[in-house]
Amino acid sequence: xxxxxxxxxxxxxxxxxxxxxxxxxxxxxxxxxxxxxxxxxxxxxxxxxxxxxxxxxxxxxxxxxxxxxxxxxxxxxxxxxxxxxxxxxxxxxxxxxxxxxxxxxxxxxxxxxxxxxxxxxxxxxxxxxxxxxxxxxxxxxxxxxxxxxxxxxxxxxxxxxxxxxxxxxxxxxxxxxxxxxxxxxxxxxxxxxxxxxxxxxxxxxxxxxxxxxxxxxxxxxxxxxxxxxxxxxxxxxxxxxxxxxxxxxxxxxxxxxxxxxxxxxxxxxxxxxxxxxxxxxxxxxxxxxxxxxxxxxxxxxxxxxxxxxxxxxxxxxxxxxxxxxxxxxxxxxxxxxxxxxxxxxxxxxxxxxxxxxxxxxxxxxxxxxxxxxxxxxxxxxxxxxxxxxxxxxxxxxxxxxxxxxxxxxxxxxxxx
Numbered sequence: 001x002x003x004x005x006x007x008x009x010x011x012x013x014x015x016x017x018x019x020x021x022x023x024x025x026x027x028x029x030x031x032x033x034x035x036x037x038x039x040x041x042x043x044x045x046x047x048x049x050x051x052x053x054x055x056x057x058x059x060x061x062x063x064x065x066x067x068x069x070x071x072x073x074x075x076x077x078x079x080x081x082x083x084x085x086x087x088x089x090x091x092x093x094x095x096x097x098x099x100x101x102x103x104x105x106x107x108x109x110x111x112x113x114x115x116x117x118x119x120x121x122x123x124x125x126x127x128x129x130x131x132x133x134x135x136x137x138x139x140x141x142x143x144x145x146x147x148x149x150x151x152x153x154x155x156x157x158x159x160x161x162x163x164x165x166x167x168x169x170x171x172x173x174x175x176x177x178x179x180x181x182x183x184x185x186x187x188x189x190x191x192x193x194x195x196x197x198x199x200x201x202x203x204x205x206x207x208x209x210x211x212x213x214x215x216x217x218x219x220x221x222x223x224x225x226x227x228x229x230x231x232x233x234x235x236x237x238x239x240x241x242x243x244x245x246x247x248x249x250x251x252x253x254x255x256x257x258x259x260x261x262x263x264x265x266x267x268x269x270x271x272x273x274x275x276x277x278x279x280x281x282x283x284x285x286x287x288x289x290x291x292x293x294x295x296x297x298x299x300x301x302x303x304x305x306x307x308x309x310x311x312x313x314x315x316x317x318x319x320x321x322x323x324x325x326x327x328x329x330x331x332x333x334x335x336x337x338x339x340x341x342x343x344x345x346x347x348x349x350x351x352x353x354x355x356x357x358x359x360x361x362x363x364x365x366x367x368x369x370x371x372x373x374x375x376x377x378x379x380x381x382x383x384x385x386x387x388x389x390x391x392x393x394x395x396x397x398x399x400x401x402x403x404x405x406x407x408x409x410x411x412x413x414x415x416x
Contacts, residue, residue: 027063029059029063029064029065030063030064030065031064031065031067032064032065032066032067032318032321033066033067033068033069033318034066034067034068034069034093034094034318034321034322034325035069035071035092035093035094036051036068036069036070036071036092036093036094036095036325037071037072037078037081037082037085037092037094037095037096038070038071038072038095038096038310039072039073039074039075039078039096039308040072040096040308041072041073041074042252042275042276043342044070044072046338046341046342047070047072048070050334050338051068051070051325053334054066054068054324054325054328055068057328058321058324062324064321066321066325068325071092074192075192075194076192076193076194076386078096079379079383082095082097086106086109086111086313089315091111091313091315091316092313093312093313093316093317093318093319093322094310094311094312094313094316094322094325094326095310095311095313096143096308096309096310096311097140097308097309097311098307098308098309099131099132099140099142099305099306099307099308099309100131100305100306100307100373100374100375100376101376101377101379101382102379103132103134103139103140103309104134104376105379106139106311107134107135107139110314111311111313111314112134112139112140112311112312112314113139113311113312113313113314113316113319114137114138114139115137115138115139115140115141115311115312115323115326116137116138118138118323118326118327119327120141120326120327120329120330120348121138123330123332123348123349123350124138124142124330124347124348124349125145125346125347125348125349128142128145128306128347129142131305131306131373132306132309139311140309140310140311141309141310141311141326141329141330142306142309142347143308143309143310143329143344143347144272144305144306144307144308144309144344144345145305145306145344145345145346145347146270146271146272146303146304146305146306146307146345146374147271147288147302147303147304147345147359147362147363147366147371148270148271148272148288148302148303148305148362149202149288149289149290149291149301149302149303149362149365150202150266150267150268150269150288150289150290150291151259151266151267151268151269151270151271151273151274151277151286151287151288151358152164152265152266152267152286152287152288152289153259153262153264153265153266153284153285153286153287154285154286154287155262155284155285156178156183156262156265157174157265157287160177160178160181160183162174162177162178164287164289165289165292165300166290166292166297166300167292167294167295167296167297167299167300168234168235168238168292168293168294168295169295170292171235171238171292172238174265175238175242178265179242183264183265184242184243184244184263184264184265185242185243185264185265185266186239186242186243186244186264186265186266186267186268187243187244187255187258187259187263187264187266187267187269188239188240188243188244188247188250188393189247189250189251189252189254189255189258189267189269190247190248190250190389190390190393191247191248191249191250191251191252191254192251192252193386193387193389193390194386195252195255195268195269196268196386196389196390196393197382197385197386197389198268198269198270199235199236199239199268199291199389200232200236200385200389201303201374201382202268202290202291202293202303203232203235203236203291203293204229204232204375204377205301205303205372205374205375206290206291206292206293206294206299206300206301206372207229207231207232207293207294207299208229208375209301209372210293210294210296210298210299210301211229211231211294211299212228212229215228215229216375216376216377219410220414222411222414225403225407226402226403226406226407227403230399230403231293231294232293233399234293234294235291235292235293236389236392239268240392240393243264244258244263244264247393248390248394252273252276253276255267255269256273256276256277256280257280259277259284260277260278260280260281260284261280261281262284268291271288271343271356271358271359271362272343272344274286274343274356274358275342275343286357286358287357287358287361288302288358288359288361288362289361289362289365290302290365290370297370298370300365300370301365301370301371301372302362302363302365302366302370302371302372303371303372303374304366304371304372304373304374305373305374306347307374310326310329312326330347330348332350335348335351336350336351336352336353339351339353340353343356345359377410378409378410378413378414379413380409380410380412380413381406381409381410381413384405384406384409385406388402388405388406
């Protein structure tokens with residue numbers, strides 16, 4: 001009898017021991033789809049690779065199988081597409097927006113989640129954090145922190161003993177020397193309207209900051225006009241009259257190739273375009289300088305901005321996973337390599353990588369108090385300026401008509 005009891009106990013021990021040593025069955029991963037809308041078509045390959053790393057991390061750590069539907073329209077279409085989605089309750093889970101231009105109106109419309117409690121916030125550089133804070137809340141994750149002016153070919157400038165001009169008079173002399181030596185001063189690319197719009201962005205910034213600091217406030221109150229800053233056309237006319245031919249046939253990619261090949265000495269384009277240029281000509285010596293707007297160097301200023309930032313929709317059905325992806329954009333282990341590859345300036349305290357020569361050059365002007373915080377113009381005004389500059393170059397509208405139209409669009413954007 002005792003043998004029988006001992007044998008039964010041994011059998012039970014072995015059975016339960018075997019079961020106990022076995023691994024518990026792994027549950028099927030939760031499947032989640034995130035819709036991500038980003039205005040980075042030039043960086044699509046890099047973000048797709050980065051998102052693959054996130055998906056692997058989310059599966060391993062949380063057993064969530066994430067599918068990311070990534071949409072990257074070009075800059076000319078993105079704003080219109082995004083606003084249509086947001087207003088029709090078809091918001092992406094995450095989407096990019098311009099920190100200075102878009103945050104106020106998007107927040108007031110209820111399109112932005114409060115991100116203040118998210119882990120990435122404590123890692124932000126304070127001056128960057130301030131720009132993505134509205135109504136006391138952090139409402140976007142900054143990605144592109146910029147210090148930019150126009151690009152110039154430092155080798156061409158050195159060849160003719162030229163330095164980046166600080167005034168309109170100096171710019172005219174640079175143009176004269178270049179043309180005497182059969183060099184084209186400016187690259188023009190008007191096929192995509194956002195590129196010529198950069199001329200007004202820099203020109204208005206210089207003129208307003210130096211000579212009319214209350215301009216935006218006055219325009220918003222209906223007591224000012226673009227006639228008050230028509231000086232912006234001084235530098236715009238110089239650029240348009242001394243540029244490459246057939247600009248309406250040249251888009252961003254072709255322009256990057258042309259600049260890389262030395263087809264022009266200067267291009268009013270931001271430093272974000274550096275990678276596309278260097279991909280074609282890695283040895284190109286790129287400079288970055290402030291655009292002159294007057295005969296005082298005080299009117300030649302570097303634009304300081306946080307532009308493209310990432311927000312989370314309050315209506316996201318997978319908000320927890322969307323927040324995980326948002327925070328992964330500033331992951332302490334992974335994001336430094338991404339930001340360095342994209343040639344973005346550091347935005348987090350742990351971002352420790354060497355910045356690029358053109359960034360150092362831009363910041364040398366800022367150190368001399370020759371920088372300004374990017375102006376907040378109504379999005380409709382920015383879009384209208386982009387289209388009007390194409391017409392102004394084609395001489396189908398006059399300066400007076402340009403001014404009248406922008407004044408009208410600004411007024412209408414305020415509902416006046």
